[in-house]
């Protein structure tokens with residue numbers, strides 16, 4: 170089996186991130202445990218630097234650039250959190266960054282990215298190809314392209330979230346991870362299966378954007394149209410050529426949840442746990458809390474992947490009953 174990353178890559182990433190990324194807390198809730206009949210351990214990446222786990226993969230990638238790569242800088246395309254993660258990592262490492270972002274990305278994410286000192290270039294996500302734009306910029310300016318999920322250094326960085334969770338809470342029967350293009354789950358699956366070979370690793374996608382579930386079931390990469398869902402961090406069209414083989418080899422199942430279930434889960438975190446978790450960040454938790462997955466009697470790790478949401482939009486989503 171020749172996968173893009175192995176466990177050593179995740180340990181090496183953890184060493185690079187030590188003292189730079191937050192070691193995020195693990196939260197628990199009696200109410201969540203009662204509701205599910207399980208013991209849930211929430212890994213709070215909504216409290217990570219820049220508000221999502223994406224800082225892990227971005228910093229792990231940029232900190233491995235050669236001096237020449239650092240001088241020319243980094244370019245990437247992203248619907249938001251990866252953009253901020255690259256922008257912040259580039260600033261910490263003192264290199265230029267250009268971020269290609271969809272023009273309908275949340276304003277807060279665009280401004281936060283600019284706030285970290287990166288140059289933002291907008292494009293129309295329904296008519297233009299973001300990868301082509303990113304590659305062209307890389308070619309013209311000699312910058313290095315770091316994509317949001319399909320890169321071994323990104324995947325290894327993201328896996329440190331599961332590594333820390335397991336170090337902190339010990340054995341788990343199930344690990345629930347949200348899935349966009351599969352960077353987070355591929356890293357987390359390598360970390361989890363190394364430490365706990367019998368732990369089931371389950372991915373959770375938005376119902377409207379189940380490209381990874383379809384690919385997983387079909388045994389080959391399936392492309393879908395840009396999905397319309399409130400989970401803006403999981404609006405991917407296909408898993409990657411590096412992430413998909415890892416998912417095929419190590420992930421046990423891929424489930425979906427609806428936008429309505431994401432909203433009730435967001436409300437649960439706000440009311441019961443006093444935490445802001447963005448819609449995409451609620452995917453994994455929704456599978457357990459909304460009854461889609463039977464976890465009774467199990468110890469369950471749940472990655473809360475991010476907390477970046479415009480306050481007005483957050484209020485509007487929570488206002489609907």
Ligand SMILES: *Cc1c(COP(=O)(O)O)cnc(C)c1O
Pocket residue numbers: 221223250251317318327347348349350351352353354402403447449450474475476
């Ligand atoms: C990017 C992102 C995801 C999906 O991660 P992938 O590595 O693309 O699978 C999930 N949640 C949040 C908050 C994200 O920013």
